[in-house]
Amino acid sequence: MGGEPELILVVDDEPQLLRFLGPALTSHGYRVLTAATAAEGELLALSHRPDAMLLDLGLPDRDGLEVVAALRAWADFPIIVVSARGKEDDKVAALEAGANDYLTKPFGTRELIARIRVALRNRPGTAPAPTRYAFGRIALDLETRAVTRGGEAVHLTPNEFRLLLVLARNAGKVLTHNQLLKEVWGPGSAQQHHYLRVYMNQLRHKLEEDPARPRHLQTELGVGYRLVEDPA
Amino acid sequence: MGGEPELILVVDDEPQLLRFLGPALTSHGYRVLTAATAAEGELLALSHRPDAMLLDLGLPDRDGLEVVAALRAWADFPIIVVSARGKEDDKVAALEAGANDYLTKPFGTRELIARIRVALRNRPGTAPAPTRYAFGRIALDLETRAVTRGGEAVHLTPNEFRLLLVLARNAGKVLTHNQLLKEVWGPGSAQQHHYLRVYMNQLRHKLEEDPARPRHLQTELGVGYRLVEDPA
């Protein structure tokens, strides 16, 4: 990631806790901003757009749940609620109001740091494409480029693998002949439907129990092909 | 939203807990998938791509942390860890390994539901345009090219599918013979009204309860055909 260090806004009215949390967070590489009241916290959140917020529910000037709801109206950063009250009703209410996590005092620093990291990790903008797929007894791993059928390794040629991969990434959907050709053989290969017939045939022989009656690699006549988990 | 209910995969070896969690989750509108071992859980996760996973750390066949790490290698859905051990070290280790949340047994159902909702709410972008139509018991999905009648799959030939699609896109409206012919068979097929009679007949036999008294695929005498949701 390597960019700016993340900014954490801590809103709590206990100076004791702040003196304790500040160093803990900075020592883990975060920048810290503090506020002692809800009003000040909202103001700082608005002006500094922190990457995450630590919010004590027991603030003097305003009800904690209201603060969460008010923030959630516009803020998209994670809000981790901290409270001395540990009843289930309190937790549910805060989470429903929009909090991302709920910690009951007292809590350990390391757990707090871990939960902050989880919250930051889950921010939008990080959608890793899956690197593994499975369809019945067929499994496929992108990183190792390994394909197995019922646990046993199956060797696929490059073109076979690409074809299977395109189908897997769009599992369930029908892909037209030209879509598949473009993805596997590159543009300019349209109308070469014969490739597909040959390679689908090879895939079926390597992956299907009964290549003549494919379970997963289905033909959509006149349209294209599709890979399904289970033959409806 | 508004599509399929979310699928939750619950991996736990205590039947007692499963019997307790299953109804709790389904009653909140989730679909539930269960597994009793890590191996089974990973397989189901791979093949069914749940929207979230509930994972007990104390599984018999494999260390819980390993399972979390292995899943995180490819899975992008939230993993909520459940454990009887509540020590800070355990929590930190699980969260660092990739878990999204950590609940200590015993926990309340409402808190669990609330935390699941938080996890689902935070998922990265999920809004593929649902290209679907429904008319009574007849449903039609453009992406998968699947047509169902009362839930059961119905196979349509390319021409049948195109004809149904044109009618569905103009649901309620009457389409003239020539309009339909042009859309399905291309221009230059005008006056070939016999095509329509044959194919409408086939569609009715595949989709209507009583093909002789069509509910949805209506004839407009001397004009054309129309697809309606409900026979006024």
Add this chain to the structure above:
DNA sequence: CCGGATCTTGACGCCATCCTGACGACCGTC
């Protein structure tokens, strides 16, 4: 430069789909 793996291309039989024709049902008109 050789050998094996992979890709391409051709040929052929089969089968789903499509087209076409024949016939009956229904309705309005003369």
Add this chain to the structure above:
DNA sequence: GACGGTCGTCAGGATGGCGTCAAGATCCGG
């Protein structure tokens, strides 16, 4: 009541897409 028109129904023959096999052509590493 005969007639013409439109529509629904059925089935057989034609067509084209698909699966299948195998023989070159090509690529690549040793």
